[in-house]
Amino acid sequence: MKIGRLLGGVVVVLVIIPVIAAVATVRLRDPSPTPLPPEQAHHVSTSSAACANPAPFRPPLIGVAPGPPAGRNLTRFMRATRVHPQMVAQYLQFGDPYNAAEACSVARAGAELLIQWDPKRISLQRIANGGWDQYITQFARNVRAGQLPIVLSFGHEMNGNWYTWGYTQTSPRRFVAAWRHLHRLFAAAGARNVTWCWDVNTWDPALAGHAPNYGIGPPRWWWPGARYVNWVGLDAYYETPTDTFRTRFKDSLRALHRIAHKPVLIAETAVAAGPRQVWQIRTLFSGLRRTNVIGAVWFDWKGREQWRLEGHPAAIAAFRAGARSLHNG
Numbered sequence: 001m002k003i004g005r006l007l008g009g010v011v012v013v014l015v016i017i018p019v020i021a022a023v024a025t026v027r028l029r030d031p032s033p034t035p036l037p038p039e040q041a042h043h044v045s046t047s048s049a050a051c052a053n054p055a056p057f058r059p060p061l062i063g064v065a066p067g068p069p070a071g072r073n074l075t076r077f078m079r080a081t082r083v084h085p086q087m088v089a090q091y092l093q094f095g096d097p098y099n100a101a102e103a104c105s106v107a108r109a110g111a112e113l114l115i116q117w118d119p120k121r122i123s124l125q126r127i128a129n130g131g132w133d134q135y136i137t138q139f140a141r142n143v144r145a146g147q148l149p150i151v152l153s154f155g156h157e158m159n160g161n162w163y164t165w166g167y168t169q170t171s172p173r174r175f176v177a178a179w180r181h182l183h184r185l186f187a188a189a190g191a192r193n194v195t196w197c198w199d200v201n202t203w204d205p206a207l208a209g210h211a212p213n214y215g216i217g218p219p220r221w222w223w224p225g226a227r228y229v230n231w232v233g234l235d236a237y238y239e240t241p242t243d244t245f246r247t248r249f250k251d252s253l254r255a256l257h258r259i260a261h262k263p264v265l266i267a268e269t270a271v272a273a274g275p276r277q278v279w280q281i282r283t284l285f286s287g288l289r290r291t292n293v294i295g296a297v298w299f300d301w302k303g304r305e306q307w308r309l310e311g312h313p314a315a316i317a318a319f320r321a322g323a324r325s326l327h328n329g
Contacts, residue, residue, distance in 0.1 A: 051104040051148060054112055061086040062323045065268075065299040077300055080310050083323050089114035089151075089267075089297065094122050095135065098142040107148045114151040114197070116267075119165050119178075124155075128177035136182060140189035149193045154179055156199035156267065157235055158222045159208070161215040172221035179224040198224065198260075199233025199267045202252045220259050231294065232256050233267035238284070239305065241276040245287025253291065266296035270307035271315070278318045285322030 063085045066073035078084060088111050090102075103113050119127065126132060143150060158175050161167040165175060179198075186194055200219040207214040209221075223229075234256060236248040249266070256264055266288075271280045288296055298319070302308050309316050 051107050051146065053148060054107055061295060062326075063087050063089075063295075063297060065089070065297060065301055073300070076310055081316050081320050081323075083320060085111075087112055087114060089116055091116045091118065094119040094127075094132075094154075098139045098146075100142055100146050103146055103148055103150065112149050112151065115153065116156050116199070117152060117154045118163070119155055121164055124165055124170050124174040124178040128174060128181045130181070133185060136185045137189055140186040140191040140194075143186075143194060144189055144191040147193065149195070151195045151197050151231070153197040153199045153233055153267065154182055156233065157201040159203060159217045159219045160201045161217075167215070167217040172217075175222050176224050180228055183224070183228045195230045196228060197231040197233045197265060197267070198222075198229045199235065199265075200252075200256075202234060202236035202248060203255075205251060205255060219256070223259055226260055226262070229260065229262060232260055232262045232264045234264055235268040236266070237269055237299070237305070237307075238271040238280045240272075241274050241280075243280065245283045245291075249287065249291070253293070263294045264292075265294040268297050268299050270299040270301075270305075272305040272307065273312060273315070277312065278314045281315060281318040281322060285325055289326065 062083045064074070064077050064081075064083075066077050074085065090113060092115050094117055107113075123131070127136075155163070155165045155175060155178075157163060158166045158172075161169065164170065183196060200222070201216060203216045203218065204214070205218065208216050208218040234249065234252055236252065237243075238248060248269075253264060269284065271277050271284065284296070298309075300308050300310075309319055
């Protein structure tokens, strides 16, 4: 969705089946970084001697996207909700280096890092043709050298028309070619500690690709193939008081299952402030308890809507109760 579109945020993941891992916090990156050219972007720190893999955890995991400044807002969220975030997602501009020290700090907190790697103003054709190979290969080598498991999502919400790599702006064929090229370079570099997450925006199958002003295409057009993907991500928000888990997720989850038999992560979600916010938060957690998904990302950010929980005591209480219900379920 066209909400919470700031690169450089930190997102924490909420997981509900015992197949995934991890937890923690990272420092916020600049929201609009200028991509480094390939010949310069490979200069990164690879120090990871003091790192250790995150300890096994008991899902479900609770998480949040605290917004900038990340450290202060994450602390505020934890104090307000008394919920401890456990998996961290970083929104990283393609062209920026892999920060081994940052990944290490996440691991020390017991977390696995989820990187949303977004090619803002980057030619996907150039990626596919090898123009960024030096940068990508060095990035992959640094990930491998860190020996820490990470989740990597390239060009999220590509089926929407609000990003330069997305629908109507870049062809699905070029996206698929770029994704596959990235995957091959990581494999060649021996970066086997990466889980690849293909993250799409929710859509209405009756409108996607048919209604001229809908702005969202059917995700199948961007599917790289099962051998190139480990998880499928789905982004959807409760934007109106009538939204429910069923109306926001059910059709898309069913369609994603037809595209690929892969674990699904709800990679971005939140409930807008409003008269039914508490009830809608309850439907979110109820839906998570009933649905076979990896989990969900709560986007605690003030954007086009007020997604942030702080300052809304009833919503915080509902969120806290929902988190506890997942552990008790």
